[in-house]
Amino acid sequence: MGLKTPQQYVESLRDGRVTYWDGERIDDITTHPRFKVPIALTAADCEYDAPDLGALRRYRTEAGDDAHRIYQIPMNEGDLATRVEMLRNTSIGTAVSGVYMALMSVKDDVAQVNPQCAANIERMYRYCRDNDLRAAEVITDAKGDRKRRAHEQDDPDLYVRIVDRNKDGIVVRGAKLHITAASLVHELVVMPTKGMRQDEKDYAVSFSIPVNTKGVSIINRSFAPAELNAFDYPASAHHSMPEGFVVFDDVFVPWDRVFLAGEVQLASRLAQSLGLWERTGGLIEAVRMSELFVGLAQLVSEHQGKDKDPTVMNTIAELITYAEMLRMSLDYACRHYERTPSGMVHPNILAINAAKYYYAANYHQTVRHLHDVSGGLVLTLPLESDLRHEPSGSYLRKYLHTKKDVDVETRMRVYNLIRDLTADAYGGWQFVVALQAGGGLTAQRIMMHRTYDLARAKERALIAAGALPRGGDATRKAAE
Structure with a gap:
């Protein structure tokens, strides 16, 4: 519980996660040269006592505890402005944890359809916030033939889908692409890539699981080599971050971590x-x-x-x-x-x-x-x-x-x-x-x-053209 130090963040990545890069399985990313820059970049966001940015990085929760501001839910214009300033001074390895802002913004809609899933969103948000965890935005599917729907593909796994349901949870299979910082976070927050129809219920799925969950593999790629001269590469030498190709090979997800499991009306x-x-x-x-x-x-x-x-x-x-x-x-x-x-x-x-x-x-x-x-x-x-x-x-x-x-x-x-x-x-x-x-x-x-x-634009155009008289609701209904 509580805020992590930079070293504690680094130590937390030694959890047996399955990570590949350039044909090599990397058992400990914290000691591998390819991850040196991105880990240092993300770890710096845990410098909560820094004189210049420390106060910007943390806020006080409703329980009176300190948490990273990436988890602060904006409640007024001032909160929103502070969030923007924080993001200007935050690595993308931490910024992607904003996925929980997206989930919390739709929690009310989810509650109308499935109150338990809405409660799961709230609980997982608090769990990640209170333990100073980082979470990735896992959204883009492989998609296969773009002219066909998810359930019409040659391989049904080209969109992440539910392959089994039981009393304890769901089992999912598929892959998500372009997942920034996937290997450097603690939680993979999976979201639907687009709207789904009633015959695609298995593809309307959202959940959060630890990166080291059995069946999860991450294949990495970055725009920058492991070692770069900062004089010749003043941006890449300090700001590289791997993109992850995240594979879910029959991964079990407990029900209390599921945000969507067939509620197609909520996918989009x-x-x-x-x-x-x-x-x-x-x-x-x-x-x-x-x-x-x-x-x-x-x-x-x-x-x-x-x-x-x-x-x-x-x-x-x-x-x-x-x-x-x-x-x-x-x-x-x-x-x-x-x-x-x-x-x-x-x-x-x-x-x-x-x-x-x-x-x-x-x-x-x-x-x-x-x-x-x-x-x-x-x-x-x-x-x-x-x-x-x-x-x-x-x-x-x-x-x-x-x-x-x-x-x-x-x-x-x-x-x-x-x-x-x-x-x-x-x-x-x-x-x-x-x-x-x-x-x-x-x-x-x-x-x-x-x-x-x-509708308003059409109304104004018709009035300007002389096709409608000026006047309130009746005019607008005519324009529509």
């Missing part, structure tokens, strides 16, 4: 709830990244002596527009929050989806602007080892010189960050994540159609 509701919080997290990261892009573009142009060039200034203005649109969108979504029946506050659904769509749809073009300002050195700049070695270092200092007040090493660091963020290890991961995290562009389009007040 659970999937959408996680999408909201995933997209909120993605938007928080987008705001941070877009501001970095502006700063990097300005530094490059100043180092080159082109900061007053009209073309360069126009390009940087495009980057500023992108950054400010994202920042304002996040602010709007939080200020115009929505509330669940039990009082939980969450960001405005329409605003988050519109902002996430704008971020993802324009990300690649924004990177193009940064590359256009930066030039070919983004890819061809020699390594730190060349800078430190003579005579190559002397050549680099001579020919990378631009102005007396520009330090060559600083110039190289700026270029290295641009390359790492947009054209190398971290950048390759980010190119895909910007589009796919929280669902692809289509997912945001669907949610915008569901949440935008189309």
